[in-house]
Amino acid sequence: MTSYKIAVIGGTGPQGRGLAYRFAKAGHTVVVGSRASERAEQTATDIATRIDDTAQISGADNVTAAGSADVVLLAVPYEGHAALVESLWAQLADKVVISCVNPIRFDARGPYGLRVGDGSAAEEAQRIVTDARLVGAFHHLSAVSLWSEAELLDHEDVLVCGDNSQATDVAVHLARAITGRDGINAGALRLARHLEPLTATLISINKRYKIRSGIRIVGLEHKV
Amino acid sequence: MTSYKIAVIGGTGPQGRGLAYRFAKAGHTVVVGSRASERAEQTATDIATRIDDTAQISGADNVTAAGSADVVLLAVPYEGHAALVESLWAQLADKVVISCVNPIRFDARGPYGLRVGDGSAAEEAQRIVTDARLVGAFHHLSAVSLWSEAELLDHEDVLVCGDNSQATDVAVHLARAITGRDGINAGALRLARHLEPLTATLISINKRYKIRSGIRIVGLEHKV
Numbered sequence: 001m002t003s004y005k006i007a008v009i010g011g012t013g014p015q016g017r018g019l020a021y022r023f024a025k026a027g028h029t030v031v032v033g034s035r036a037s038e039r040a041e042q043t044a045t046d047i048a049t050r051i052d053d054t055a056q057i058s059g060a061d062n063v064t065a066a067g068s069a070d071v072v073l074l075a076v077p078y079e080g081h082a083a084l085v086e087s088l089w090a091q092l093a094d095k096v097v098i099s100c101v102n103p104i105r106f107d108a109r110g111p112y113g114l115r116v117g118d119g120s121a122a123e124e125a126q127r128i129v130t131d132a133r134l135v136g137a138f139h140h141l142s143a144v145s146l147w148s149e150a151e152l153l154d155h156e157d158v159l160v161c162g163d164n165s166q167a168t169d170v171a172v173h174l175a176r177a178i179t180g181r182d183g184i185n186a187g188a189l190r191l192a193r194h195l196e197p198l199t200a201t202l203i204s205i206n207k208r209y210k211i212r213s214g215i216r217i218v219g220l221e222h223k224v
Numbered sequence: 225m226t227s228y229k230i231a232v233i234g235g236t237g238p239q240g241r242g243l244a245y246r247f248a249k250a251g252h253t254v255v256v257g258s259r260a261s262e263r264a265e266q267t268a269t270d271i272a273t274r275i276d277d278t279a280q281i282s283g284a285d286n287v288t289a290a291g292s293a294d295v296v297l298l299a300v301p302y303e304g305h306a307a308l309v310e311s312l313w314a315q316l317a318d319k320v321v322i323s324c325v326n327p328i329r330f331d332a333r334g335p336y337g338l339r340v341g342d343g344s345a346a347e348e349a350q351r352i353v354t355d356a357r358l359v360g361a362f363h364h365l366s367a368v369s370l371w372s373e374a375e376l377l378d379h380e381d382v383l384v385c386g387d388n389s390q391a392t393d394v395a396v397h398l399a400r401a402i403t404g405r406d407g408i409n410a411g412a413l414r415l416a417r418h419l420e421p422l423t424a425t426l427i428s429i430n431k432r433y434k435i436r437s438g439i440r441i442v443g444l445e446h447k448v
Contacts, residue, residue, distance in 0.1 A: 109412045145446065155442040159425070187428035188333045194421045201383070201418050204411035205441060212446040215439065217429060218379040222369065222436040 002173060005029040007069035009062050009076060009088070012043045015100060016075030018146025019138060019178075020057065021047045026177030029056040033065030040065070066091035071098065071170055073138070074125060078103035078114065081121055085128045093131040096167040098174075099192070100138035101125075102199040110204050113197020120192035122161075133167035135160060136192035137175070137183060139199050142212040146178070156214035158183035161191040184217050226397060229253040231293035233286050233300060233312070236267045239324060240299030242370025243362060243402075244281065245271045250401030253280040257289030264289070290315035295322065295394055297362070298349060302327035302338065305345055309352045317355040320391040322398075323416070324362035325349075326423040334428050337421020344416035346385075357391035359384060360416035361399070361407060363423050366436040370402070380438035382407035385415040408441050 008020040011032030024030040024047055032047070034040035040059030048055045059065075066072050066088045072095050076084055081101055085092070101121035103114040118124040122136040137160040145153050158175035160183040162168035168185055175183030186195065198215070205213045232244040235256035248254040248271055256271070258264035264283030272279045283289075290296050290312045296319050300308055305325055309316070325345035327338040342348040346360040361384040369377050382399035384407040386392035392409055399407030410419065422439070429437045 109414070112412075112414055113418055142443070142446075144448070145443070161425075184429060185432055186425050187432060188336075190333070190336055191425050191428060194337055194418070194425050197418045198422060201385075201410050201415050202441075204415060205408060206448070208409055208411060209444065210448055211443050212448055213441050213443040216442045217426075217437050218440045219366070219369070219435050219437040220433065222366075224368070224430070224434055224436055 001027065001176065003028050004071045004170065004174065005031070005069045006071045006073055007031045007033050007065040008073045009033040009066060011075065012039045013075060014143035015146070017043055017047070018141070018143045019073060019075060019100070021050060022146055022177045023174065024055045024057040025051050028177065031065040031068055032057065032059040033062040034059070035062060037061040037064070063088060063091060071096045074099045074101055076101060078121055082124060082128065085125045089129055092129045095132055096135065096170050097125060097129070097132040098135045098137050098171050099125055102139055102196050104197060104200040104203070110207065111200040113200045116193070119190055120196050122189055122192035126189060133162070133164040134189055135162035135167050135171045136189060136195055137171040138178070139195050140202055140215050141178060142214065145212050152180040153178055153214070154180045155216065157217045159186045159195055159215065160184065161186045161189055161195060163189045225251065225400065227252050228295045228394065228398065229255070229293045230295045230297055231255045231257050231289040232297045233257040233290060235299060236263050237299060238367035239370070241267055241271070242365070242367045243297060243299060243324070245274060246370055246401050247398065248279045248281040249275050252401065255289040255292055256281065256283040257286040258283070259286060261285040261288070287312060287315060295320045298323045298325055300325060302345055306348060306352060309349045313353055316353045319356055320359065320394050321349060321353070321356040322359045322361050322395050323349055326363055326420050328421060328424040328427070334431065335424040337424045340417070343414055344420050346413055346416035350413060357386070357388040358413055359386035359391050359395045360413060360419055361395040363419050364426055364439050365402060366438065369436050376404040377402050377438070378404045379440065381441050383410045383419055383439065384408065385410045385413055385419060387413045
């Protein structure tokens with residue numbers, strides 16, 4: 001299996017921490033990024049403790065983390081997203097940048113997807129760092145499931161979108177660390193505007209049915 | 225099983241015809257609606273031929289169809305949607321109105337979801353006919369699968385959203401005609417703005433993998 005050096009920006013948050021854990025557990029080299037390097041280092045230690053001595057995981061401030069990796073995963077809240085991407089401009093250029101950012105909000109009627117000027121957070125990042133190879137993926141995985149003892153989340157699919165096929169292939173492959181299977185290449189990057197707010201629908205289902213829901217693409221046997 | 229009288233507006237199109245077939249096959253009374261009653265009657269005859277003498281299915285122009293039913297399913301293209309809903313205003317008031325309308329378009333880069341002023345086609349219909357009880361459902365089912373010989377599409381889920389719980393319950397129940405299981409109540413009607421364009425993502429997956437994809441919600445066993 002190809003092994004990558006992955007920086008998880010926002011790696012101390014629940015989603016970032018869960019993905020960092022899964023990538024490190026699968027043998028990738030992971031740098032947890034955070035605004036404060038101390039917090040990132042603490043999360044890296046917490047993750048290493050859950051795996052074993054072979055885990056290749058460290059912590060650093062976001063700029064250092066992004067600069068040190070081949071693949072950068074953006075796992076930050078949408079609030080402040082544009083400013084954060086701008087602050088990493090020099091580190092993201094020419095890299096495979098995977099966004100699992102979910103621009104969603106909550107009100108009395110539940111969760112809903114925000115209207116984003118660029119269409120999606122992934123497209124916003126692509127506009128800011130033109131030279132990065134943006135991919136949208138890993139939006140729909142429950143942070144609790146990621147951080148759980150489950151060996152794999154093999155009941156779920158990872159949906160991937162992007163305009164650069166080499167970059168989308170990286171995310172398709174990285175999905176194996178989560179589900180044990182390749183991710184599903186859904187198509188162009190602009191489809192991130194549909195994948196990102198789907199998370200609001202899943203959270204709504206979670207609240208109603210008191211579950212941790214995920215998505216599976218079915219019909220793979222129905223060849224046309 | 226509760227049986228409904230369902231008008232399928234746009235019932236001569238692939239999606240409408242397939243849903244009309246499935247509902248009639250499951251024992252519901254179905255009126256296929258079309259602009260021209262002759263075409264609607266022809267489709268009703270085609271569907272009855274595929275079932276048997278017990279099928280309760282007929283055809284009529286859209287206005288007559290909508291006026292005769294308890295439940296109205298909007299299965300029309302998004303182009304002309306607002307004008308069509310306005311033309312049925314008197315027939316839709318106070319009814320359960322289920323929209324499976326998908327505002328999507330295609331260009332050289334593939335399918336994508338349109339930005340709809342009201343957020344979604346379902347919300348647009350709700351704004352036009354304030355007194356109707358709008359539900360979004362049945363967006364993601366392949367017309368080919370619906371019209372196939374498969375007894376049930378039991379590998380797929382029907383996602384339902386709506387603000388009136390009695391109306392959403394009707395769609396949740398009607399899903400049994402398609403999948404053999406209740407539909408999944410995803411939450412508020414505004415989530416239709418995420419469910420509708422998800423169809424673009426599925427069509428994109430279909431083109432890439434040469435399949436007829438569908439959605440399954442997984443994790444129902446992960447109670448929290």
